């Protein structure tokens with residue numbers, strides 16, 4: 001059996017080596033390191049793949065979220081509702097822009113923001129909702145878009161974990177995650193489903209005016225060279241990263257299928273085990289691209305299991321061990337523990353197993369056998 005890794009980027013590289021190396025070589029010969037032809041080509045190819053009018057590449061996923069919020073013209077004091085159970089970047093940029101983060105609880109089955117909790121959190125100051133498509137599954141966008149419409153709120157999708165996932169609204173053709181709200185942000189961090197070999201990110205929108213605004217913001221607020229109309233940032237995807245992403249985008253559906261297959265094998269092995277809740281897919285609503293394969297361990301043995309896996313050299317992740325509402329940087333006296341019962345329980349129960357495009361059957365069997373034996 002090959003050594004089990006949480007993410008196997010080396011194995012994946014072997015499959016695209018020629019194309020990646022050739023792209024790198026071209027960029028070196030052309031010295032087109034910034035805004036070169038690969039960046040422009042990648043932008044167009046991603047627009048086509050997602051079926052979205054505008055992709056604006058940038059330096060990382062955190063920047064993408066920040067720039068999306070700047071583009072919408074959100075002002076200090078505006079309240080932005082997001083999930084308590086997510087990576088900190090989501091709430092970080094809200095706070096950084098001096099907007100007011102409003103964290104709400106999530107759905108116990110999908111781990112995604114709970115639309116009923118969004119409704120309860122709306123005040124006259126609420127301006128936007130940031131659903132995070134956690135672990136590769138889209139949030140309940142039908143319900144979220146309806147709430148947004150009723151209360152005139154922006155929807156900013158944090159799509160860092162679900163690129164390539166489809167969302168099926170009632171009576172509509174499936175749309176790609178990140179193309180449903182007003183604007184979306186994604187990350188190309190190496191371990192993401194579409195990852196580069198450094199940092200990268202992008203913003204997507206179907207709104208022409210917003211796309212124009214954002215293209216200026218990423219480039220120091222310039223719409224005309226050396227005319228700075230708004231306060232912007234410097235956030236660019238470099239050409240090397242774009243060359244890697246072009247090679248990987250061609251394979252993204254294949255990669256996501258490999259993840260789904262691995263997830264199915266895990267779930268089949270755990271089927272019927274009373275101590276394990278395998279990931280729940282929400283019926284015909286969406287497809288899951290398994291950025292993470294996350295179990296809930298029900299008998300209070302999550303931490304003991306984690307230690308056991310560690311002793312056996314099986315990698316795992318605890319995403320996320322502390323709810324955002326209890327993080328020092330984001331404490332707020334309005335939060336009450338009883339408003340976060342789901343997140344408070346999830347942080348004690350979740351464990352994510354190795355998930356990548358190169359998992360082999362004997363590795364999956366070794367992982368599942370070890371877990372099932374331990375929980376007996």
Ligand SMILES: *Cc1c(COP(=O)(O)O)cnc(C)c1O
Pocket residue numbers: 060061062063086087089090132158160161186187188189199200201
């Ligand atoms: C990875 C991630 C980000 C941030 O992306 P970076 O490229 O690391 O800045 C934001 N939100 C979520 C949910 C993520 O998983």
